[in-house]
Amino acid sequence: MVKNNPIKFSIKNLNAWFGSLHVLKAINLEIYANEILSIIGPANSGKSTFLRTLNRLNELYPGFKMTGSVFYGGEDIQKIEAEVLRKRVGTVFALPLPLPLSIADNVAYGAKIHGIKDKKKLEEITEESLKKAFLWEEVKDRLNESAFKLSGGQQQRLCIARTLAVKPEVILFDEPCSGLDPISTAKVEETMFVLKREYTIVLVTNNVKQAARVGDKTAFFLSGELIEFDITEKIFTAPSDQRTDGYIRGEFG
Amino acid sequence: MTRNPYRTEKIAFFFLFLATLLIVVPVGLIVVIIIQKGLPAINWQFISDMPRNGMRSGGIFPAIAGTVYLVLGAVIFALPIGVLAAIYLSEYARENLLTRIIKLAIVNLAGVPSVVYGLFGLALFVVFFKFGASILSGSLTLGIMILPIIITASREAMESVPQTFREVSLSLGASKWQTIRHIVLPNAIPGIITGTILGIGRAAGETAPILFTVAAFYLPRLPKSIFDQVMALPYHLYVISTQVPNVEEKIRYGTALVLLAMVLITNLAAIVIRYKFRKKKKW
């Protein structure tokens, strides 16, 4: 038996719909602190929707409803204010989505929102976050340039830095490398690896190899169901479900 | 006889072209005529002096100042309401009956004849609220009239801000209002400014809404408070064109030119701002 870290998220019988479309079916899952959980599965298997329920981002879409419950640190997330929850549970989206601000202002945005006004303090947070995202050296001389001038990989690391600047406890990565080249991907993966010492990470990816590389645990989703959830090594060497085996061997995708 | 489709096309296109000329050429002519005949009247005295001799000589300063006051008042009233209404429609409203009714109300507000605005202003502000014929009554009437212009332009500007920016901001723990304040509004400002300037142009040129709510026939001094009447440029042009005999043609054209210039310069400013920001747009 492997020693488990404390439980961060506990998902109990989660069902979700967009309109009449049943996108998540009776999900039960536990997410442990300071680990990377990879969620794999083909397109439209509900993995991104699952990720977005963790910090209540799905609520932004009309027609979304859910049943069951998600506990964050033992507390029902529906009872936590959305803003507080999202501050603790940050998201890095599939595409690099810089805000139309300068590089520095992108990173400082969240901190400013959460009430930090002192300029010195903001600069410190910006530098620290950019360093953690391994972007500082590349941008330190051009902090006031528009974030749109960065390359795609740099933009994605900027988005990671922006999420870190809010000082979250959990970071949700929603296919963060889907638009990136292999070198940028490697850098982002390296970043995640370092980050897991301080943060809990949930990574949605449709790149099976990426899940194998970075995940401590792996969950396999198919058509809105959680098919299998185990230690990454186990999933990739001796999956207990045939469908998991088929998916990771590339039989369908 | 067989018809040659290519000849038909040539003839048809010729008539389409002719129709276009029929609209555009007179526009050009009107502007040229007013400039040509109005320019000789324009000098510093004409712009900065009081009218004299029953408006047959002197300047048009109080009319210019009156129009500026009225337009300022209208914008002070309409801009906050218009922008907040646009925020409601773009950020809060759902697809439901209420939203449909609001949109229909805006369309109707934009279509109400200007003289009906005049009647409304008279009944509500002048008589019911007892503001009298005053800058306040006139500005409020003009403000309601330009409200749909400001709402529509601001809403379009806000809706063109990509949804993903809002999502990013919310995902960082920002509240809805913080997201609007820090992400949506700053990126919608060029559109809001453009809409406001178009509203200013419209308010500056309208006569019917101010006829019974503020405009003075002849009042060669500046107002002391918002409860005073003022002269206004469009009404002044109407007065010296139809109500006062023996006004020199030069003065009429000169007044028309000043009014036209004010309106066209505001419109031009709107176009320039729109163009500049579109080029600077970052996404």
Added chain:
Amino acid sequence: MRKFKEFFLEKLIFICGLASILFVLLIFFFLLKEGLSVFKTVSPLKFIMGRNWYPISEPPQLGIFPLILGSFIVTIGAVVISVPVGVACAVYIAEIAPPKIKEILKAGIELLAAIPSVVLGFIGMVTLVPWVKHIFGLPTGLTALSGSIMLAFMAMPTIVSIAEDALYAIPKSYKEGALALGATHWQSIWRVLLPAASSGILAAVMLGIGRVIGETMAVMMITGNAAVIPHTLLVPVRTLTATIAAEMGEAVVGSQHYFALFAIGIVLFAISFAINVTADLFLHKDK
């Protein structure tokens, strides 16, 4: 504290969102409040069908039929001129003009929309009116025809821009399909594009009519303002809008005359309401 501020702001936003409805209702209410009083002395039928408008005679005769006819005849004239010319111009801009020319033409149309109506009225007085007088050998050029021509001109920006939008919104594949079948460009416009855009063009025409009926200053300055029943386009007429604008200044608040002018306002409001709602239906028909 922040929560409280945001709660307050969001309520304010909601209230401002409703402001447009409030203002439409206020306009309607105050027109009714002041206008309905006239029907204490004149029956609605007599008001609308009455042939004599002598508001300051004793007792006043308040029949607006000549004014309705005045608005009607000027509007018909304007529509006959502006619809074909305006739609043709929209087609030219949307389909034929090269990009650069297109920008210039659109700027020209926008320019026309920006010119204040009192300026157009003034220009009409000093140019159009003498021409009409001269060409038709009339005692005065201040006629319904002058009004129609000027109003047709003023309705152009509305008609052209909305019709052009309607044409622009037609999927490119429609036109390409027609061209692929060997139609000439003109045939594809005439047989495919115009029918496909018909509801948008109809909306353009209706909003143009709304603009014409509501126009006040230019009409007042060049139609001669005679409140008599017109039999041709070549006589002076007086429209509903011009009547209000010209007479409200002299009407005593609370008099029959004052109430009657508000009642005319009700008629105008009702017409513009009907036109705008219908045009809106046409514009959203396909969406």
